[in-house]
Amino acid sequence: MSKRRPQLNQLIAVELQQRVTSGYYEPGDQVPSMPQLAEEFGTSEAPVRQALERLKGQGLLIGQQGRGTFVRKLPALRQHGTDRYRRRVWLHAGKAILEGEADAQAHQVRQEVRELAEVEATERVAERLKLEPGTPVWVRRRRTLIDDVPNQLADSYYPLHVVNAVPQLREEHTGPGGGFARLYEAGFEPTHGLEEFVVRLNPTEDQIVLLDLPDMMPVIDWTRTVYDQEDRPIEVLVGAKHPLLTSIVNTFTFED
Known part of the structure; x- marks a missing residue:
C-alpha cells in the first residue's frame, strides 16, 4: 500500500517552518506576501494561505492587520x-x-x-x-x-x-x-x-x-x-x- 503524498499546503508549511527555524527568516521579519509566495511555489494563493494559517496556529508566525505576516518574536x-x-x-x-x-x-x-x-x-x-x-x-x-x-x-x-x-x-x-x-x-x-x-x-x-x-x-x-x-x-x-x-x-x- 503506497503512502499518501503530502498536500501542497503541508509542503509549503514545512519549507517556511525551516526558514524560520534556520534563521533565514529572523524574529520580527516580515514574510513575503501571499502573491509572492504563490509565485515562488508555482501555485494559487489558497495553499499558501493554508500554510500560513498552519504556522500561525503553531505560534511561529503572527498576522498584523493591514501590515502582513511576521515571524513571531519569542523570548530566546x-x-x-x-x-x-x-x-x-x-x-x-x-x-x-x-x-x-x-x-x-x-x-x-x-x-x-x-x-x-x-x-x-x-x-x-x-x-x-x-x-x-x-x-x-x-x-x-x-x-x-x-x-x-x-x-x-x-x-x-x-x-x-x-x-x-x-x-x-x-x-x-x-x-x-x-x-x-x-x-x-x-x-x-x-x-x-x-x-x-x-x-x-x-x-x-x-x-x-x-x-x-x-x-x-x-x-x-x-x-x-x-x-x-x-x-x-x-x-x-x-x-x-x-x-x-x-x-x-x-x-x-x-x-x-
Whole structure:
C-alpha cells in the first residue's frame, strides 16, 4: 500500500517552518506576501494561505492587520557556554544559573518541579555517573519557562551518597544559588563538566506537550555531566531545549 503524498499546503508549511527555524527568516521579519509566495511555489494563493494559517496556529508566525505576516518574536535566551557556570553567578550572587542569565537579559524565569524521586539509572545516566545500569539514583525533574513560555526540560540525576550528604537536593527549593551552591557547601565542589547537544528530529510525546512544540519541530537534546574537585561525577542532567527559544554561545581561545 503506497503512502499518501503530502498536500501542497503541508509542503509549503514545512519549507517556511525551516526558514524560520534556520534563521533565514529572523524574529520580527516580515514574510513575503501571499502573491509572492504563490509565485515562488508555482501555485494559487489558497495553499499558501493554508500554510500560513498552519504556522500561525503553531505560534511561529503572527498576522498584523493591514501590515502582513511576521515571524513571531519569542523570548530566546542566550546561553553563554563558559560564563554561565562561573562561581560569581551561583555562589557569590546566589542565583541559579538560568536565573542569572534571565536577569541579565531582562527576562522572567520560572521553574516547575515535576518530580522528586528515587529511580533506577538508565544506561545513559549510569555510564556518565560511573554506575551500573539499574543502580538507584535521585532525580529532580523540572520544566523552565521564560516569560511564561516553556523553554527547557531538565532532569538532574545524583548518586545517592551525594544526595544523602546534600539533603536540600530532595527538596523542591534548594535555596540561593541552586543545587551547585549546595553541592559546594557540602564539599562536592563543581569544578568542570561536559555538555552534549544533539538535534532530535522526533521529539518524545512528553517533550512535545511540555515544551509546547509545533508540529514537525525538532528538539535540542541536552546532556550535562558535572564533576567535583576529585574528578568524581556528581550530577548528570538529561534534558531538552526548545530550538526557537535557545541561543547557545561559546567563546574560545587559540592555544597550543
